[in-house]
Amino acid sequence: MRLGPKSTTLLVLAALIALTPVFFPSSFYYRVGSLIFINGLAVTGMVILIGYAGQISLGHAGFAGIGAYSCALMPVHWGVPVLLAAVLGALISAALAWLVGRPILRLKGYYLAVATLGFGILVYMVLMNEAWLTGGPDGTAVPDSGLRDMAKAIGINLKNSEFWYWFCGIVLTIGAWLALNLHDSPTGRALRALHGSEIAARTVGVDVAKYKLQAFVISAVYASVAGSLVALQNQFVTPDIAGYMHSIEWVTMTVLGGAGSVLGAIFGAGILTLLPQVLTRFAEYEQLLLGLIMMLVMIFMRDGLLPQVLRLIRGKDQ
Amino acid sequence: MSELLQFLFSGLTVGAVYALVALGFTIIYNASDVVNFAQGEFVMLGGMLTVSAYAAGLPLPLAALIAIVVTAGIGVALNKLAIEPARGAPVVSLIIITIGASIFLRGAAQVLFGKQIHRFPSFSGDTPLRIGGATILPQSLWVMAGGIAVFIALYLFFTRTLTGKAVLATSNNRLAAQLVGINTNWVMTLSFALSAAIGALAGVLITPITNTSYDVGIALALKGFAAAMLGGMGNPKGALVGGILLGIIEALTAGYLSSQYKDAAAFVIILLVLFFLPQGLFGARHTERV
Numbered sequence: 275m276r277l278g279p280k281s282t283t284l285l286v287l288a289a290l291i292a293l294t295p296v297f298f299p300s301s302f303y304y305r306v307g308s309l310i311f312i313n314g315l316a317v318t319g320m321v322i323l324i325g326y327a328g329q330i331s332l333g334h335a336g337f338a339g340i341g342a343y344s345c346a347l348m349p350v351h352w353g354v355p356v357l358l359a360a361v362l363g364a365l366i367s368a369a370l371a372w373l374v375g376r377p378i379l380r381l382k383g384y385y386l387a388v389a390t391l392g393f394g395i396l397v398y399m400v401l402m403n404e405a406w407l408t409g410g411p412d413g414t415a416v417p418d419s420g421l422r423d424m425a426k427a428i429g430i431n432l433k434n435s436e437f438w439y440w441f442c443g444i445v446l447t448i449g450a451w452l453a454l455n456l457h458d459s460p461t462g463r464a465l466r467a468l469h470g471s472e473i474a475a476r477t478v479g480v481d482v483a484k485y486k487l488q489a490f491v492i493s494a495v496y497a498s499v500a501g502s503l504v505a506l507q508n509q510f511v512t513p514d515i516a517g518y519m520h521s522i523e524w525v526t527m528t529v530l531g532g533a534g535s536v537l538g539a540i541f542g543a544g545i546l547t548l549l550p551q552v553l554t555r556f557a558e559y560e561q562l563l564l565g566l567i568m569m570l571v572m573i574f575m576r577d578g579l580l581p582q583v584l585r586l587i588r589g590k591d592q
Numbered sequence: 593m594s595e596l597l598q599f600l601f602s603g604l605t606v607g608a609v610y611a612l613v614a615l616g617f618t619i620i621y622n623a624s625d626v627v628n629f630a631q632g633e634f635v636m637l638g639g640m641l642t643v644s645a646y647a648a649g650l651p652l653p654l655a656a657l658i659a660i661v662v663t664a665g666i667g668v669a670l671n672k673l674a675i676e677p678a679r680g681a682p683v684v685s686l687i688i689i690t691i692g693a694s695i696f697l698r699g700a701a702q703v704l705f706g707k708q709i710h711r712f713p714s715f716s717g718d719t720p721l722r723i724g725g726a727t728i729l730p731q732s733l734w735v736m737a738g739g740i741a742v743f744i745a746l747y748l749f750f751t752r753t754l755t756g757k758a759v760l761a762t763s764n765n766r767l768a769a770q771l772v773g774i775n776t777n778w779v780m781t782l783s784f785a786l787s788a789a790i791g792a793l794a795g796v797l798i799t800p801i802t803n804t805s806y807d808v809g810i811a812l813a814l815k816g817f818a819a820a821m822l823g824g825m826g827n828p829k830g831a832l833v834g835g836i837l838l839g840i841i842e843a844l845t846a847g848y849l850s851s852q853y854k855d856a857a858a859f860v861i862i863l864l865v866l867f868f869l870p871q872g873l874f875g876a877r878h879t880e881r882v
Contacts, residue, residue: 330684332691377867383683384627388817389866392859395814403852518810522691529688561699568692572685573677 280454283537287450291443295436304435310547311442312503314540315449317527319496322453324525325533326462327489328469329379330387332521333394337367337494338501339401339516343408345505346416356419360502364495371494372487379486394521401513413512416505438507445503449496450536456492457536465489497524519561526568532578541580594725599847600840601723605732605801607839608739609635612794613816614823614831615742616787622763622826623783626675626686630694632813633701634788637663638795639804640701643710652712660792666697667788668781676780694809701806714800735797742790743832750828759783763826811855815842818858821865824872833873 291311298304316338323329344363348354354362378389401408408414422437432440456462464485468475472482505511514520523546531542546567550560575582613631620628638659645655674689681689715734720727750756761769762779770776795804802808819838823830838858846854865872 324684328682328684330687332687374863377863381866381870384687385821385866385870387629387687388814388821388862391814392862396856396859399853399856519695522695525688526692529685558703559699561695562703563699565692565694565696565699569674569689569696572681572689572692573674576681576685 280458283454283535284447284451287537287540288447291447295439301433301435304433304439306547306551308435308438308442308503308507310540310544311439311446312500312507313524313527313543313547315442315446315503316497316500316524317531317539317543318446318449318453318536319493319500320524320528321533321536321539322456322465322496323489323493324528325535325539326457326465326469327486329486329489330383330525331390331490331493332387332518332525333390333392333397334493334497334524335501335516335518335520336394336397337371337497338504338520339397339513340367340370341498341501342416342505342511342515343401343414343501344498345419345502346414346511347407349417356417356506357421360499360506363502364498367494367498368491371491375487375490375494376483379483379490391518391521394516395518398513398516398518401516408513411513413510416509416511418509419506421506442503442507445499446540449499450540453536461485461488523564526564526571530567530571530579532581534577535580538578538580542578545579595847597724598726599843601726601728601732603840603843604836605729605735605839606798606842607836608735609794609798609812609835610815610819610838611739611832611835612742612790613812614819614835615746615828616791616794617816617820618826618828618831619746619759619783619787619790621820623759624675624780626690627817628670628693628784628787629687629690629813629817630670630697630809631787631791631816632809632811633694633697634663634667634791634809635795635798635812636701636804636806636809637666637697638792639799639808640705640710640795640806641792642796642799643712643804644705646712652715655712656796659796660789663792663795664785664789667784667791670788671780671784675784676777694813698806698809705806707806709803709805711799711803729801731797731800735801738793738797739832739835742793743828746828755782814862815858818862818865821872822861824874827872827874830872830874 294307295304316334320331320334323331341360341363344366345356345359348359348362349356374393378386378393381389402411421441422432422434425432425437464475464480467478467480468482468485476482501515504515527542527546528539529542530546531540532538546564549563550557553559553563571578613635616631616634617627620626620631641659641662642655645658646652650658670693674693675686678685678689714729714731716730718729720729750760758769758774759779759782761772761774762776766776815838816835819834820831821834822838823832823834838861841861842854842857845857
């Protein structure tokens with residue numbers, strides 16, 4: 275049996291998630307792993323927006339902030355169960371993305387970048403300043419989700435870091451599966467068409483505004499779920515999750531790995547999440563490196579790292 | 593009344609800085625169609641380099657001059673190393689490149705100058721002048737005078753000199769400019785140098801009032817962009833008016849509404865302008881050619 279590219283991608287991803295822990299010397303690595311998966315999830319959403327639809331957002335961390343703070347605030351203030359709060363957070367993010375996306379997405383290029391950046395910073399500002407609700411810059415606690423106890427109840431007894439490794443890994447796999455399905459669906463084709471040329475897409479009857487908005491809303495939901503996962507795992511959240519640098523990091527991960535492919539972008543998320551862990555001694559050079567990577571990738575490898583590497587390997591085969 | 597005047601003074605002061613940043617945006621945008629998100633870092637560099645040169649014992653005017661020249665050099669390097677090699681790349685790539693440049697410069701400043709807040713003394717002392725019941729710092733007058741001087745100098749440069757006209761020709765139609773013998777690559781280099789120098793000058797002028805640190809650039813870039821958009825992207829007069837308007841709106845927001853959300857004013861303006869007035873106050877309508 276021959277596997278299609280979609281199944282291959284999913285199998286590679288699942289195999290990486292399942293097999294990597296064999297090499298983990300300590301539980302700390304599970305934590306880094308779950309961090310990679312959470313970033314990978316958000317970046318998968320960015321692939322839909324940047325890679326499929328060719329739009330940019332410099333404010334997606336704002337949606338992550340909404341997802342995270344939903345998990346923190348709703349259970350405390352309205353008695354909503356934590357998991358339901360995560361779902362509601364995703365719905366709020368979707369609604370908000372739809373609301374701001376409609377006017378914003380008429381814009382192109384620079385204007386879109388600045389409008390989304392402004393949106394993200396507004397969310398961040400509210401989280402910082404409304405201390406009576408959000409705890410301000412010090413952050414706020416998130417109630418226990420009870421997910422691990424549920425797993426225990428069905429006989430899966432894992433350490434905290436291990437549990438979140440597997441849980442985030444599963445969520446990422448589902449997210450990647452959905453994104454890959456979208457790629458070959460009529461919506462995905464419409465998105466890629468308008469990426470190529472909006473005018474050409476419109477001429478053949480693609481409702482450009484509608485599809486751009488869809489991509490924006492879907493990617494906002496991915497970011498929101500990623501934010502919720504961070505909150506649930508850490509049981510604590512600070513406004514930094516909605517910060518400008520966080521949005522930029524996600525864009526960088528996306529283009530570093532290759533915005534056009536889900537696996538590539540997750541690969542990019544892996545590299546950029548590992549980098550600060552490996553270079554702890556060079557922590558002060560982190561921003562310098564991030565900026566350098568952004569410039570170099572965009573100048574020399576516009577398709578991203580993974581497609582470039584694959585091309586090299588295939589080139590040698592021939 | 594004196595309260596309003598006080599807010600207007602502070603609005604005009606920051607507004608002049610936003611106008612300078614917006615002018616920097618405008619020059620590069622006109623020459624190359626690139627929006628340089630690293631524009632705010634030029635302001636940061638102007639202030640920071642002056643701080644270092646001054647701390648090294650140089651007299652303040654010389655320190656400022658060195659800072660402006662070095663920043664202009666960094667602007668040229670940015671063009672040569674990052675923008676020129678990516679000529680013809682999609683807008684999304686150019687956005688990521690200039691944002692990468694801004695984070696790179698910010699990271700470099702953090703390594704070189706540390707995370708603390710820096711300052712150097714005002715040019716003409718710190719005794720406030722009283723005008724109509726409100727007070728204004730002498731340094732504020734320096735900032736406003738600097739803004740006006742740059743605007744006039746640019747106006748003369750673009751209308752009276754051959755080089756300035758070459759820049760305008762390039763911004764109108766790059767290919768046609770090349771055909772009549774204008775070295776458009778050189779025009780690009782000049783634009784980046786000019787724009788970086790103007791940004792650095794803004795940094796030199798404002799630092800005695802607001803102080804500076806490695807991370808002030810991004811907020812300034814955004815506000816400068818908001819100002820440029822408010823006035824109409826690519827229009828120098830618009831950049832000036834937009835900058836001053838934004839400064840005043842921000843000062844009034846801080847004074848009458850909430851000082852915590854004064855920074856939000858710029859973003860709300862960005863969004864409102866984008867939705868209701870996409871061409872800005874002075875911008876020309878344009879249609880996309882296929």
